[in-house]
Amino acid sequence: xxxxxxxxxxxxxxxxxxxxxxxxxxxxxxxxxxxxxxxxxxxxxxxxxxxxxxxxxxxxxxxxxxxxxxxxxxxxxxxxxxxxxxxxxxxxxxxxxxxxxxxxxxxxxxxxxxxxxxxxxxxxxxxxxxxxxxxxxxxxxxxxxxxxxxxxxxxxxxxxxxxxxxxxxxxxxxxxxxxxxxxxxxxxxxxxxxxxxxxxxxxxxxxxxxxxxxxxxxxxxxxxxxxxxxxxxxxxxxxxxxxxxxxxxxxxxxxxxxxxxxxxxxxxxxxxxxxxxxxxxxxxxxxxxxxxxxxxxxxxxxxxxxxxxxxxxxxxxxxxxxxxxxxxxxxxxxxxxxxxxxxxx
Amino acid sequence: xxxxxxxxxxxxxxxxxxxxxxxxxxxxxxxxxxxxxxxxxxxxxxxxxxxxxxxxxxxxxxxxxxxxxxxxxxxxxxxxxxxxxxxxxxxxxxxxxxxxxxxxxxxxxxxxxxxxxxxxxxxxxxxxxxxxxxxxxxxxxxxxxxxxxxxxxxxxxxxxxxxxxxxxxxxxxxxxxxxxxxxxxxxxxxxxxxxxxxxxxxxxxxxxxxxxxxxxxxxxxxxxxxxxxxxxxxxxxxxxxxxxxxxxxxxxxxxxxxxxxxxxxxxxxxxxxxxxxxxxxxxxxxxxxxxxxxxxxxxxxxx
Numbered sequence: 001x002x003x004x005x006x007x008x009x010x011x012x013x014x015x016x017x018x019x020x021x022x023x024x025x026x027x028x029x030x031x032x033x034x035x036x037x038x039x040x041x042x043x044x045x046x047x048x049x050x051x052x053x054x055x056x057x058x059x060x061x062x063x064x065x066x067x068x069x070x071x072x073x074x075x076x077x078x079x080x081x082x083x084x085x086x087x088x089x090x091x092x093x094x095x096x097x098x099x100x101x102x103x104x105x106x107x108x109x110x111x112x113x114x115x116x117x118x119x120x121x122x123x124x125x126x127x128x129x130x131x132x133x134x135x136x137x138x139x140x141x142x143x144x145x146x147x148x149x150x151x152x153x154x155x156x157x158x159x160x161x162x163x164x165x166x167x168x169x170x171x172x173x174x175x176x177x178x179x180x181x182x183x184x185x186x187x188x189x190x191x192x193x194x195x196x197x198x199x200x201x202x203x204x205x206x207x208x209x210x211x212x213x214x215x216x217x218x219x220x221x222x223x224x225x226x227x228x229x230x231x232x233x234x235x236x237x238x239x240x241x242x243x244x245x246x247x248x249x250x251x252x253x254x255x256x257x258x259x260x261x262x263x264x265x266x267x268x269x270x271x272x273x274x275x276x277x278x279x280x281x282x283x284x285x286x287x288x289x290x291x292x293x294x295x296x297x298x299x300x301x302x303x304x305x306x307x308x309x310x311x312x313x314x315x316x317x318x319x320x321x322x323x324x325x326x327x328x329x330x331x332x333x334x335x336x337x338x339x340x341x342x343x344x345x
Numbered sequence: 346x347x348x349x350x351x352x353x354x355x356x357x358x359x360x361x362x363x364x365x366x367x368x369x370x371x372x373x374x375x376x377x378x379x380x381x382x383x384x385x386x387x388x389x390x391x392x393x394x395x396x397x398x399x400x401x402x403x404x405x406x407x408x409x410x411x412x413x414x415x416x417x418x419x420x421x422x423x424x425x426x427x428x429x430x431x432x433x434x435x436x437x438x439x440x441x442x443x444x445x446x447x448x449x450x451x452x453x454x455x456x457x458x459x460x461x462x463x464x465x466x467x468x469x470x471x472x473x474x475x476x477x478x479x480x481x482x483x484x485x486x487x488x489x490x491x492x493x494x495x496x497x498x499x500x501x502x503x504x505x506x507x508x509x510x511x512x513x514x515x516x517x518x519x520x521x522x523x524x525x526x527x528x529x530x531x532x533x534x535x536x537x538x539x540x541x542x543x544x545x546x547x548x549x550x551x552x553x554x555x556x557x558x559x560x561x562x563x564x565x566x567x568x569x570x571x572x573x574x575x576x577x578x579x580x581x582x583x584x585x586x587x588x589x590x591x592x593x594x595x596x597x598x599x600x601x602x603x604x605x606x607x608x609x610x611x612x613x614x615x616x617x618x619x620x621x622x623x624x625x626x627x628x629x630x631x632x633x634x635x636x637x638x639x640x641x642x643x644x645x646x647x648x
Contacts, residue, residue, distance in 0.1 A: 053451040123634065123637075126637045126641060127633060127637060129449070129450050130394050130451060131588075131633065133451055133454055134394075134588075134629070135633050138581075138626050138629045138633070139630065141581070141622075141626045142623055142626040142627055145620070145623035145626065146620075146623050149617075149623065258462065258577070262458060265455060266455075269455075299470060300466075302462055302466035303470075305462065306461075306464075307459070308459075309456070309458065309462065310441055310456050310459040310460055310463070313445070313455045313459065314444045314452075315444070317448075
């Protein structure tokens with residue numbers, strides 16, 4: 001079994017490396033797929049493993065975008081002047097400035113988002129269940145509205161970043177590998193985290209927070225750490241997205257509450273909440289569904305998407321992994337005696 | 346910053362401006378309160394948090410607008426929107442809501458969010474993304490040398506909203522079905538034991554909510570404009586009001602609705618119209634925070 005797993009992981013890793021060269025026409029799509037996997041995995045850290053269903057994780061994506069852009073611009077030019085020119089003017093970036101700004105900006109975005117997550121978490125983690133979801137959704141919407149009124153960072157027009165210096169096709173592959181690197185590290189981090197004592201503690205919070213508290217787990221601290229970790233990876237992804245998209249604006253691409261903000265939740269529910277592989281499988285299925293409807297059902301794509309959300313939530317909430325676990329428990333190392341099986345069947 | 350201070354100064358220099366803002370706020374707030382009351386009803390009776398609330402409002406508006414386009418008198422749009430949205434609410438209940446009542450609250454939140462996306466997009470496909478409104482062609486009344494303008498259409502809208510609210514309150518207090526709804530809200534299991542068909546009560550409650558929203562939307566289309574994607578802002582305001590007022594507190598819902606309408610107008614006046622949506626959301630966060638601090642004092646959390 002262990003050998004099979006090693007082969008599986010090796011195969012997936014190999015596919016990750018080959019994919020952009022094998023399907024060059026889908027370079028951007030594959031990068032977006034990695035983005036979906038990252039946000040779904042991080043949503044599952046709090047939503048699936050800790051039982052705190054946030055609708056506002058998109059806040060970290062948007063904030064990451066802005067922080068990365070502002071750091072990389074601010075190192076070279078005055079930000080107010082740059083955003084005033086709105087992509088016009090003569091603002092040139094040398095290769096060193098571009099890549100240096102990208103590296104520092106993306107890392108800074110991740111760290112900044114972790115810090116903000118602790119602050120917001122301190123205020124919102126007293127909310128439970130639906131109130132937490134509504135509260136975090138409110139944070140994301142409010143941030144988008146405020147940023148779109150803030151002229152220093154470009155207001156409603158957003159920010160235009162420099163274009164990748166060099167061949168555009170190389171640029172696509174470059175961003176694909178950036179996303180893939182963050183995605184793989186998010187997955188490995190989550191896999192390691194869920195096996196530790198920390199993972200057990202956040203699962204305890206999900207199952208019964210009062211009892212976990214009574215057992216001596218400092219619940220608020222665990223919740224803050226978990227959210228900060230999730231925010232770090234979302235911030236990284238947001239920072240990379242800012243450079244990949246080149247131009248972004250606050251309401252539709254940065255704080256896109258009803259797009260990516262909801263997609264990540266649907267991905268996790270589709271794949272199976274509270275499992276390691278669920279978010280990954282869900283993200284792949286969802287991305288496929290989204291691209292197919294966007295191509296063949298144009299105009300009706302949002303209706304199809306809404307219907308997918310409703311059907312997933314109402315009829316198929318355990319997701320693919322939940323279904324498999326129910327149907328073939330042996331695959332997950334759960335022993336079932338024949339009598340129970342007959343009773344269930 | 347200077348502009349903000351200037352706007353505040355204006356309020357003291359011309360006190361009559363305050364009156365205008367408060368009046369506007371109350372007119373807006375009366376309609377928010379209607380949608381919020383529907384939300385509180387559904388939330389309290391069947392524990393479903395309906396994020397599609399605003400889209401029911403907008404759908405009602407489009408029903409009325411469509412009728413006017415086909416030659417019906419505008420005021421007839423309100424009762425017809427009530428009836429049509431009743432039917433739509435019933436269908437939605439049977440297809441989706443009836444299956445999420447027993448589940449945890451996040452399920453209903455997400456399911457209705459999916460519903461909201463679908464409804465907004467279907468409206469967009471049917472009627473296009475332009476803003477629409479119905480012009481009643483009534484005069485505007487002026488007071489204080491033209492400082493305060495009150496369109497008669499808005500007055501009629503507020504009157505209709507109050508009449509609808511009064512009707513619903515009387516219905517809930519005195520009719521047989523109203524009693525059954527209140528009994529189910531108190532304890533669904535006990536109500537079932539006493540012979541109340543709770544399934545029927547749930548279906549009725551959700552349809553009633555949808556119908557109230559539809560009528561509110563039909564009034565809104567006469568007074569302001571509607572657009573397929575405006576729904577979410579009404580949903581947010583309904584949540585602000587219900588969270589601030591608490592469940593099952595009807596006078597509270599009305600007071601909070603009027604108050605939030607007025608606060609929002611003040612905010613828009615002081616910070617500029619671009620912040621109006623942001624102010625509504627910030628109020629939600631503020632209300633949650635205040636409730637949270639209250640609960641923390643009792644060593645409890647907001648559930």
